Amino acid sequence: MNVLAMSGRVTTIARNTFLEAVRQRFFNSILTLALAMLLGAHFFQQFNFGASELKFIADFGFGAIFFFGAILAITAMTQLFFSEMENRTALTLLAKPVYRLEFLLGKFFGAQLLMAVFCLVLSLVLMAVMYVRESALIERFPDSFADGRVVQYWDCLLFGFIQWIKFGILSAIALVIASFSNTNLYTVIVSFFVLVICQLQYIAQDAYGEIVNPLGRFAVWLASLLFPNFQVFNVGERMFVSVVEEPLGAMILLGIVLYGVAYTAFFLLLALLHFRNREI
């Protein structure tokens, strides 16, 4: 297999997938909703009772990135995959000298490019909202900011990158499910279930040590191995607002990226395993 030719074919499919995704109304709607939510963080501040204002806005931004990003990662991947099946373009593509692996990788990278745009736009808007609010607070309470700004703005982009890695795993999971399922709806629903399980995997991992019953212990251990732990990517607060006692080290952040990339690669291989035997 010529790697250069292969990467060329993957790039072509990824580019077309990305353009197709950007043209979809769904992407634009989700992006608009997420942006509106972020920009409206100041309004929701009225309901805030405890957390400091900047932390509240940051929290709100993390929530918007996670919530809308997860919806977009799953639905975009599923739609982009099934549109090729339903329009029969996959048949034409795979009849040409395009390997199934190339098709899957092209679809995945196209969807990931879309997620990169989403994460970048939202991170930049979150940075802008935080900057405006922090500047206003500095003007009003200069004594509280005697040591300078508390928000680490560049870390916001790093946080966006880490979320993008997490969405990569999620898109790859959706691709695995899509590679053997027959319907769009089934893929979306199962992917959302898997997302919830991945978000809660930490409970199984932590509960493992507490369970006495060997059978229950084994079941929890198995459950903690079957799914990736998405809470590992929940690092916004430790990176973004410098008032936290102990920020995360560079090695930990690198480890998180490695963990995400390894799981993404694994799920892509799993998708290939199922897609190889699929009748199109």
Add this chain to the structure above:
Amino acid sequence: MKDGWQQYFWMRAGRIGLTLALLVVAGLLLRPLERPLWQAVKAGQPELNLAELEGALGQGILVGVLGGFRAIVADFLWIQTNHYWQQRNRPKTETMIQIVTRLDPRPDFFWFNGARMLAYDIPNWRIRELGGYDVVPQSVQDQIDYEQAMRGIALLEEARSFHPHNPRFVLEIAQIHNFRLKDTETAAEWFFQASQMPGAPHFAARIYAELLRRLDRPMEAYEFLRKHHQSLPKQADPMAEIVLERIRDLEEELRIPLPRRYFPGR
């Protein structure tokens, strides 16, 4: 036909089995990478620590699923808590306090107000439910006060595991012992503990000394205030003036001779 169906079934089952086996292998291979990452991430986010969430698996699930939105959800649930509090709905108020504090344990506002509802408001509701202060025997009223105060203290103890360096939680426990349970001895111990914490308000030390005086231990109070005064900032601190006034009062009360009296800087 039957053979075809069986073949299809075994093929699907085999594929599912292989997928699960591969997932377990991937999980095992990545576990050494995941464990230290998870420990590092969890250490900075106590709300993700299940040991702290004991008996609150439901809230643990909410924390996990909501991601960043848990702050706003906790805020809205706090509004709901206040609604139940206004209606004097005891079970719902208590349940909501538990949910809100576990959902977002970072703000101290939820802990303080929740503990005050439990320790100061709910005893009154319970006594009224039983017929009111004129009907309910004093012993039953005391028992209710004690039970609710202990619930408030338990909530504040939980808060301390999330905010171990915040002296205000220790002070709040001290105040419940002092004002609600009228247990001066225990309250004094808590005020002392608070006064020794970095960032503690100065009044913690003064109240500790005052409680010692009420416990008929004025000499101990005097010695403590002398030490405390020396630890105060040297500038013309209004707090230092107040502490010195208390020292003078105690010197009068203890009839300490002039040469043995406390003179700052000497």
